[in-house]
Amino acid sequence: MTVGRIDLLVATDPLILRPDTPIRRAAAQLADTGTAAAPITDDSGILLGVLTQKDCFRPVLLASYYGEWDGCVDDFMSANPVTLDLGTDLVSAAEAFLEHPYRSFPVLEKDRLIGMLHRESVFRALIQAG
Numbered sequence: 001m002t003v004g005r006i007d008l009l010v011a012t013d014p015l016i017l018r019p020d021t022p023i024r025r026a027a028a029q030l031a032d033t034g035t036a037a038a039p040i041t042d043d044s045g046i047l048l049g050v051l052t053q054k055d056c057f058r059p060v061l062l063a064s065y066y067g068e069w070d071g072c073v074d075d076f077m078s079a080n081p082v083t084l085d086l087g088t089d090l091v092s093a094a095e096a097f098l099e100h101p102y103r104s105f106p107v108l109e110k111d112r113l114i115g116m117l118h119r120e121s122v123f124r125a126l127i128q129a130g
Contacts, residue, residue: 006093007086009125010107012115016041017051019074024063026073027056036103039113040077047106047113049077083108084117090129093122 015038017026030038030053037052055076063069082100084093086109096105097119104118 003089003091003129004125005086006084006088006090006107006117006122009090009093009121010086010115010117011121014039014116016113017073018042019048019072019077021073022069023056023059023071023073023076024069026051027060030056036118037116039081039106039116040073041113045112047081047083047108047111049079050081050106051077052102081106085109086114090122090125093117094126097122 015029015033015035017029017038017040019040019042026038029035030051035053037050039047040049040051041047051073055078059069059071059076082096082102083106084096086107088096088107093105102119104116107114107117
């Protein structure tokens with residue numbers, strides 16, 4: 001099997017959130033775009049964390065129960081997420097998806113966010129390569 005890099009599979013236009021975004025708005029954006037996870041960056045593009053749909057379940061559930069939303073992305077995001085380097089090969093990316101329960105990984109180049117790599121993209125690429 002010829003193994004390529006993930007650079008052609010990375011979604012370079014992901015939904016990007018800021019830590020001070022109200023959680024209600026962030027959850028709605030995830031739902032509206034069908035996004036499983038969104039990177040959280042500061043103003044200079046440095047990755048601070050990731051907010052997943054799963055991270056939003058508690059505030060969504062509490063809002064449905066109490067009728068009010070409380071908090072911002074920073075309160076619910078996963079800090080220090082597992083990331084992949086833009087130069088990662090396809091097999092290593094597949095192994096990362098096997099090792100971790102995530103549906104997507106932030107992809108970095110020299111500590112700068114390039115985009116998100118989705119499990120389904122790696123899955124399709126492996127099928128095509130095999």
